[in-house]
Amino acid sequence: HLNKSRQKLVLDMSNARRRGEGIVRAKSRVDTGKMQDSVTGTGDFGTDILKISFGWESFNPFYAPFQEFGTRTGITPMMAVFDAFNSVTAELAARLGGR
Numbered sequence: 068h069l070n071k072s073r074q075k076l077v078l079d080m081s082n083a084r085r086r087g088e089g090i091v092r093a094k095s096r097v098d099t100g101k102m103q104d105s106v107t108g109t110g111d112f113g114t115d116i117l118k119i120s121f122g123w124e125s126f127n128p129f130y131a132p133f134q135e136f137g138t139r140t141g142i143t144p145m146m147a148v149f150d151a152f153n154s155v156t157a158e159l160a161a162r163l164g165g166r
Contacts, residue, residue, distance in 0.1 A: 077112045079162050080119050083155040084108045087121040090154055094147035101128045122148040 088108045095102040105128055108121035123131040137144030 076117065076163075077110075079159060080112070080117055081110055083159050084110050084119040084121055086158070087119070087151040087155045090151035091122055091147045094145055094150060096134055096145060102131060102134065105131070121151065 085108070088106050091106045092103045095106065097103060102123070105123050106121070107124055108119065111118040123135075126132070133142055134145055135148060136146075
């Protein structure tokens with residue numbers, strides 16, 4: 068039973084990572100499409116601590132942090148990763164019964 072529960076949790080987290088990537092892509096600003104093309108995600112399910120991540124790799128593209136968080140000189144924050152994180156976290160919590 069524990070193995071099936073773990074498999075279900077891994078599947079739920081994998082799906083959450085893909086949903087997170089999709090949300091980030093959808094909220095990315097499009098000029099050349101580089102921000103959308105650069106969205107990536109990973110899952111680490113090999114230990115007792117299960118982890119997922121999604122967004123952009125460090126400075127790829129180099130302007131992603133400026134678009135994500137905005138600047139004092141006029142770029143409005145888009146908060147794509149922040150919003151995606153909140154969305155998939157809420158979905159996972161609901162699937163786990165609020166635990």
